[in-house]
Amino acid sequence: MTTNEEVSSYIDYDTFLSPTFTPTAFANSLVTSTNNASDLTVDLTTPLSKVLFDLQEIDTHIHDITTKSALPLLQHAKTQSTAADKLAQQVDSQIQTLTESYHRLEREVIERHAVAEEVRLAASRLWVTVKIGRSVARALLLGRSLERDMAEAMTAATGVVSTTNPAPVAESHAALVHAAYTLQTLRALFNASGRDEDGEHLSRINVLNTLRTDLITPSEQKLKSRAQQIIREFSLSSLTQLAATTPVSNPAAPVSINGTQQQQQQPSTTLPPETTHETKSRTVSALQTLYLLSPPLPTAATSDTSFQPTLLLNALTTYLQTSLTSSIASLTRALSSLPTLPRTLTETSARCQNITALEQLLASTPPTSKHPLLEVHNSRLSETNLLLVGPANLLQPLLAALDTASLPSYFWRSLSSGLAPRVAEILAKGGVAARSLRGAKERVRALLREAVINGVEGARRDDAEGGLNWEREVAVFVGSVLGALGR
Structure with missing residues (x-):
């Protein structure tokens, strides 16, 4: 230390x-x-x-x-x-x-685990193969059913009874609906192409692509064409035959034109019950066919949750517009030549009776209980509140599209709005047609009123709605023709 x-x-x-x-x-x-x-x-x-x-x-x-x-x-x-x-x-x-x-x-x-992974991979591939096989088998069975239904539907269209299907032609109209349902079921199967859905791999199958191009697409065009043709040819009016047999110098016209309505009794013609029933059943099949063929619109394109059958609405709107166009053209010619006016008004009343009968048929026809594409559309949006709902009957969407409460009222009001400028042109040109129209004012008024009443109430004679008051439509129609004469 x-x-x-x-x-x-x-x-x-x-x-x-x-x-x-x-x-x-x-x-x-x-x-x-x-x-x-x-x-x-x-x-x-x-x-x-x-x-x-x-x-x-x-x-x-x-x-x-x-x-x-x-x-x-x-x-x-x-x-x-x-x-x-x-x-x-x-x-x-x-x-x-x-x-x-x-x-x-x-x-x-x-x-x-490696062995189990190999087994799992093999099992998953086998499951995909089985699922594809089941989907292909289902598509082929539906294709065969569609082919059979199309043969029956085309037999009904041509009126030729097949040796393999000796069913009556009247009973074959239901094949239109069956074919449309089968076709839309096939469409729904092909559209289910999402992950783990039944149609995920169907676009890679050549035989199904051939089925789609050679059977589904042509069948859809034929069904639409046939259903639209049935609606275009729809007629239940008893005045149609009467108008065809009425001569130009109508004996039902008043004897004088001084305002005294002295009309003769028109002969009545009634369609046979078999014809009426056949026409109604054929038209109902066509309506339901177009309803089924109408695709559901994407929800993002509209905020309305009601299903709009576009093909059906287009066919019915075309039928109404054709009736209006024909009526306006024929009435314009008849007002220029008054001797043909009674016959022309009878034809116009017949068109209105057809429209009235069509309205009753639409109101009593519910949509098909199932719409394959609509079900697929709603299943994909099941977690949202934007599901499409079908109408209670086939008349509701048409009235909503036309913004009217009644098809006969829509017919006469649209006819009046289209006829008023034509009458003004006749009076502006002057001549014999204008003088005859001014001289037969009261006679024309009576004929116009009778045409509206016959057109609306003729088809509702046995209906509870037959007693409705149509004076407003009468006033609008008469005013569209005679309104220019009072000025």
Whole structure:
């Protein structure tokens, strides 16, 4: 301890351990402390000897400490080495156990998992194959059913009874609806092309692509054409035959034109019940066919949740517009030649009776209970509140599209609005037609009124709505023709 104290007192450890210690500053202090500033030469031997002496003392001090602490250091190193050997042995045993566990897991889990993954992949591919096979088989069965229904429907259209299907022609009109339902079922199957849906891979099957191009698309065009033709040819009016047999000089016209309405009784013609029933059943089949063939509009295109059968609405609107166009053209010619007016008004009343009968038929005809494409459309939007809902009957969407409460009222009001400018042209041209029209004003008024009443109430004679008041339509129609005469 005495030696340590002397060494500690001799060597300035604080200077060497100071954070601000620098070798250059320490060397400068040694040189300046051993030399005078006025000396011409600098003696470096003394400061160098001091530094060497300090180093020797520090080395001696380290050697003494190491010699005294050698045995404890060796014992400590031996203890650490022994502990490290024991730890290494324990770690080696644990590593060996872990390695054996890994190999066992590899045999029991990884290898089995690889085999199970192969089985799973094979099973999933087999399931996809089975699903495709089932979908293809279903599509082919539906295609065969569609082909059979189309044969029956076309038999009804041509009136030729097939040897393989000797059913009456009247009963074959239901094949239109069956064919339309089958066709839309096929469409729904092909449209279900989402992930994990039945029609996911059907677009890659050549035979189904051929089925779509050679059977489905032509059948859809034939069904639409046939249904539209039936609606265009719809007629239940008993006045149609009467108008065809009425001569130009109508005996039912008043004898005089001075306002006295002296009309003769018109002969009545009634369609046979068989014809009426056949026409109604054929028209109902056509209406339901077009309803089924109408695709559901995308929900994003409309905020209305009611299903709009576009093909049906287009066919019915075309039927109404054709009746209006024909009536306006024929009435314009008849007003220029009054002897033909009674016959023309009879034809117009017949068209209105057909429209009235069509309205009754639409009101009593519910839509088909199932619409395949509508069901698929709603199933994809089942989590939203934008599901499309079918109408209660086939008349509702037509009235909503035309913005009217009644088809006969729509007919007479539209006819009046289209006829008024034609009458104005006749009067503006003058001549015999204008003078005859002015002279027979009261006779024309009576004929126009009778035409509206016959057209509206004739088809509703046996209906509870037959007693409705149609004076407003009478006034509008009469005013469209005679309104210009009063000015």
